Amino acid sequence: MEDVMDIDGPSYDNYTPSWYIPNADNDIRANIGLYSNNNNTTTTTFAPSQSATKRSYSEYSADRDNITTRLNPAFSRNSVFSPLLIFSQTPPKRTPPKGGRPQPRSILKKRVPFHTQAIPAIEPQEEARDPSARTVSGMITTIYTTATSYFSALWGYITNTITGGQEQQNEDIRAIESNSSGTKRRAVSSPSAAISSPPTLTTAQQQVTSPSGMPGSFPQTQTAQLETPPSSRPSSSGSDQEKKHDSPTEDDSSKTSHPPQEQDDAPSNPPTHHSATDSYGAAQVMPQTKQSATDGHGATPVMSQTQQSATDGHGATHNYPRIRNKYACITPSSPLDSAQPSEPVDFVLGQMQKKKSRKSRLPPEARKWKPRPYFSTQKAESSSTPAENNQNGDPPRSITEAAVRNKLKDLIVDERVKKVQVAIDSPARRELSSSWNDRKKLKETQRREKEAEEAAQQWARDEEEARQVAEAEDLARQIEDAEKGYESEEAEPIIPTLSKAWQARVDEEMSTKDHRKRIATDASGTDLTRHDFGTLIPQAGSRDNPSGWLNDEIVNAWFGRIVAAKRDPNSKVKVTRRGAPSSHQAHSSMWYNTYKNSGISGMKGWSRNWYQTSDQFFATEKVYFPINTGAHWTLLVVSPRTRSIEYLDSLGGNGGHFVRIAREWIQMELAKFKLDYVEDEWRYALEFKSGLQCNSNDCGAFTCLNGMASAQGRKGYEALGDCEKELGMGDGRRFMAAVLMNGGFQGEFLL
Amino acid sequence: MASPNSGSDNGAADQPTEPQQSEHLNIKVTDNNNEVFFKIKRTTQLKKLMDAFCERQGKAPQQCRFLFDGQRVNPPDTPDTLDMADGDTLEVHQEQIGGAC
Numbered sequence: 001m002e003d004v005m006d007i008d009g010p011s012y013d014n015y016t017p018s019w020y021i022p023n024a025d026n027d028i029r030a031n032i033g034l035y036s037n038n039n040n041t042t043t044t045t046f047a048p049s050q051s052a053t054k055r056s057y058s059e060y061s062a063d064r065d066n067i068t069t070r071l072n073p074a075f076s077r078n079s080v081f082s083p084l085l086i087f088s089q090t091p092p093k094r095t096p097p098k099g100g101r102p103q104p105r106s107i108l109k110k111r112v113p114f115h116t117q118a119i120p121a122i123e124p125q126e127e128a129r130d131p132s133a134r135t136v137s138g139m140i141t142t143i144y145t146t147a148t149s150y151f152s153a154l155w156g157y158i159t160n161t162i163t164g165g166q167e168q169q170n171e172d173i174r175a176i177e178s179n180s181s182g183t184k185r186r187a188v189s190s191p192s193a194a195i196s197s198p199p200t201l202t203t204a205q206q207q208v209t210s211p212s213g214m215p216g217s218f219p220q221t222q223t224a225q226l227e228t229p230p231s232s233r234p235s236s237s238g239s240d241q242e243k244k245h246d247s248p249t250e251d252d253s254s255k256t257s258h259p260p261q262e263q264d265d266a267p268s269n270p271p272t273h274h275s276a277t278d279s280y281g282a283a284q285v286m287p288q289t290k291q292s293a294t295d296g297h298g299a300t301p302v303m304s305q306t307q308q309s310a311t312d313g314h315g316a317t318h319n320y321p322r323i324r325n326k327y328a329c330i331t332p333s334s335p336l337d338s339a340q341p342s343e344p345v346d347f348v349l350g351q352m353q354k355k356k357s358r359k360s361r362l363p364p365e366a367r368k369w370k371p372r373p374y375f376s377t378q379k380a381e382s383s384s385t386p387a388e389n390n391q392n393g394d395p396p397r398s399i400t401e402a403a404v405r406n407k408l409k410d411l412i413v414d415e416r417v418k419k420v421q422v423a424i425d426s427p428a429r430r431e432l433s434s435s436w437n438d439r440k441k442l443k444e445t446q447r448r449e450k451e452a453e454e455a456a457q458q459w460a461r462d463e464e465e466a467r468q469v470a471e472a473e474d475l476a477r478q479i480e481d482a483e484k485g486y487e488s489e490e491a492e493p494i495i496p497t498l499s500k501a502w503q504a505r506v507d508e509e510m511s512t513k514d515h516r517k518r519i520a521t522d523a524s525g526t527d528l529t530r531h532d533f534g535t536l537i538p539q540a541g542s543r544d545n546p547s548g549w550l551n552d553e554i555v556n557a558w559f560g561r562i563v564a565a566k567r568d569p570n571s572k573v574k575v576t577r578r579g580a581p582s583s584h585q586a587h588s589s590m591w592y593n594t595y596k597n598s599g600i601s602g603m604k605g606w607s608r609n610w611y612q613t614s615d616q617f618f619a620t621e622k623v624y625f626p627i628n629t630g631a632h633w634t635l636l637v638v639s640p641r642t643r644s645i646e647y648l649d650s651l652g653g654n655g656g657h658f659v660r661i662a663r664e665w666i667q668m669e670l671a672k673f674k675l676d677y678v679e680d681e682w683r684y685a686l687e688f689k690s691g692l693q694c695n696s697n698d699c700g701a702f703t704c705l706n707g708m709a710s711a712q713g714r715k716g717y718e719a720l721g722d723c724e725k726e727l728g729m730g731d732g733r734r735f736m737a738a739v740l741m742n743g744g745f746q747g748e749f750l751l
Numbered sequence: 752m753a754s755p756n757s758g759s760d761n762g763a764a765d766q767p768t769e770p771q772q773s774e775h776l777n778i779k780v781t782d783n784n785n786e787v788f789f790k791i792k793r794t795t796q797l798k799k800l801m802d803a804f805c806e807r808q809g810k811a812p813q814q815c816r817f818l819f820d821g822q823r824v825n826p827p828d829t830p831d832t833l834d835m836a837d838g839d840t841l842e843v844h845q846e847q848i849g850g851a852c
Contacts (some may be wrong), residue, residue, distance in 0.1 A: 516813070526823050531813070535848060549850030552816065556823065577821050577833055588821050590844040597783045606821030628847040649849055699851040 028735055470581075494709050495732045499748070502738045509741060510539050520740045522557030523564040524577065528740060532557075536733050536740075548733070550633060550700025552589045557740055558704040559586035559624050562711045565745035578609040584711055585610045586624040589633075592661075600664040607669065614673035624707050625665075633703040633705060635690075637710055638662050640669075644683045646710070648690035650702035659684050693729075701729035705735055759822065776830050779805050780817075783841035791830060797841075798826030804843060816844040 016181060365689035498506070509519050515531040532553040566584035573580045587606060594602040611617040618640050625636035636658045637646040645662045647655025665679035690706050693699055740751065745751035778800065780787045785808060797817070803826070805812045817824035818834050819833050819841055 057789075161810060273801040443790040524823050525825050525827070527825075529813070545848075547850055549848040552844075552847035555847075577828065578820060587821060588816075588818055589847055590818055590842065591821060593783070593819075593844055594818075594842060603821060628849045629847050632851045673784060693851060695851075700849055 110264075123662070128672065129409060161163070162731070286542065324359050364727075464655075473733070494705060494712075494714070495735050496749075497731070497739055498734055502742075502748070503734070505741065506734055506737050509533065510537050513542065515543055520557075521744065522740075523560035523744060526553070526557065528553055528557055533737055533740075536737050548697045549631075550704070552628060554736070554740070555589050555626050555633065555700060555704055558736060559707055561628060561739060561744035562586065562624070562707055563618070565751040566711060576609055579607075580609055581611055581616050581619075583619070583621045584624070585620060585622070586707075587626070589626040589628050590626060592627050595661060600661065600668050603665065604668060614670075614675055617669060617673065622710060624710075625658070625662065626703060633700040635703045635706050635710075636662055637688075637707070638666060640666075642683075642685075644685040646685050646688040648706040648710075650690045650693040650699045650701070650706075652690075652692055698729040698732075700731045701736065705729070705732050708751065776835060776837045776839070778830070778835065778839040779838070780843060781840060782808065782815075782845075791828040791834075795829060796826060797824055797828050797830070797833075800841070808843075811845060814846045816846070818842040818844060823827075 008631065126241070272363060409551070510533060511532075512519075512530050517530045519525040519530055519533050520528040531543075532551055534542060534551060535551045536554050537544050537545035538548045540546070563579075563582060563584045563586045567575070567580065567582040571580070579585065585607065587603070591603055591606065607623075610623075611620060620640045621642075623638045623640065625638065627634045627636055632651065634647065634649040634651075634653065634655065636655065637648065638644075645659050647658055649655055663677075663679060663682060666682055670677045688710075690702055693702055739745060742749055774792055776792045776793060778789045778791055780789060780800065787804055787807060789803070791797070791800055801815065801817050802812055804817075805815050808815075819835065819839065822833070824833065824841060
């Protein structure tokens, strides 16, 4: 029997379905329908859905449709189970506002199709043992009025088939509905279903329950129910689970699994063990719909189902439109009941006693029909024990139970949480916890400090390592640069600014009209005449070629001065006219003509006095090869020390031809020391690039100043190409003139 | 011919160190197009040779660059100062100018 669903036992009046919130989740709970099978074996009654919901009618209809679609037609097929409880997943929206009566609805029309098609015959219902007692005094009248002839006829039929007691059930139901309608909360009285269905059917439910209400198992459960006799109720395991759930500590577990809900139900409805099955069926159905979502607790879905079923039952009887699409066969048996097949009632009672709180609450309250304050606010812990209720003949209690159960779990959980909190908050506990916490905190802080220190130390170490690495790299770089003869002097301008004295001297020298006048000499003593300087600083009004193309005298003199400046002044080596060992050597710009005339062999003796040994050769940092191709000056630089070749062309040429010549020259020089030339050892240092001239005159100046920059160890010569500020390479030319007039890089001009 | 040989002031000084060397050196002067051989005393300034060559080639001495083993030869230089040997070659180059086309 089942009283599964009692929704609002105690508090019809105040009841506000706090638990029944218009969520999608709530839908699950919503509807439970009662139906009579063709067999007429049994029928379950259903409390009206918790109409209290605030949903609009449109929602209701939509839900109904959804439900219908979801229902498994297979269940409907099972004629065996006369009563089928159908859960509508969607909450019922029986919209009737508070105080308003349940509106008679055109349920009949809708119901019929549901019946035939969609009703899953989840659970046979045998429970109905004592539907007897349930009657709600005041409520019945209203419902009766509303109930149409159809309902009465159907109901009468059902009752006849099942048991005589059904009428009472009907009355109960009616009363419940009336109450519910009035209050918006409707208790579901399932007794009728219990009546019709033999206990045997419950077993199936039990089986279902024992698996702990597997959501997917729904169809199986039906079959099981059908087949298994009630006596066989195997599920001691189910009972265990239920017990666990009953125990306050275990409430949480109940949330996840549906069985706990059923457990609650079970105690309430000892005679109708199958009420649990109902809940299962609901649960089973539910998973499809949305059980978990709404409550976490399995109970909630059951509630909704029960409520709906109740409504449906009413609707069926009374033709209320309240029924929702989804219908689950409500089998009153509870998992608990299933646990103790033989005497479910006793078992349930025992459990009920265990749950003192529930028991105590339910009977008085339910009887009184007073609204409980906590109901309104919280989910009702409907501890209502159906068994007692049934025995007592208080249907409302049982009804309330079902509804309350769902709430109960929540409440229980809440209570437990509160208890735990209280326990935690207790002073002694607090002290203990505080001391413990203090210790913990202390340890924590100490640990953090340690970590922080370690982190800091680690960081310091890393930093130190990084610094050392950086220093090492920097040192290595400096060493390398030193080896290459480079010094980072880019900061200084390549072309220094001439003093006024030198500006005056240059102007004075250049003012002479005698082009054969010797103005300076190069390092080898060759005269540099006014004509030569005229190529460097062409003077207007003179015979100077205004183009300012440098001639070989200036270029060779310039590189001769560089070589002389790089010569070690302290060296004891005699400097001959053919040169002497030095870090820098410079070929005459005529070398390319010689090469063209006689090949590289024509230069075989040109470096005779520059180095006598391979060591001296590789100690040489720069060997300059000023190149004049007939109208253009470029500079080829071979660096034996770094084994690299540079080609500096202010017009951006890549100098492949000259680099090849340089390689020939290197090979020839190495041959003098009987060394093999390995081409890969000699790198064409493309990173050294000349600045680009912005006119067609300055290539000579670029060539000379590139050579100076190279001799200075500069890494980049780009600065020479500053087109914006240059009047050509005016400043550079005057600087060159000053240096040559000065007799080289000495005194004021140091390389 | 005779006068330079006998009349060279340096002859006495050179003799002890270079007894085997002949007083005269045969020097080839070439400008890539023309080769002119000169026989010159070791102590004679090369200015004579250079002037003779330029005059013979019809060039101004200021525009001719005489190189010996890549080193510029100045008029005051002599075969001794340049450490020249018999058969060495003097290259004659013209003035080079350039500015980039």
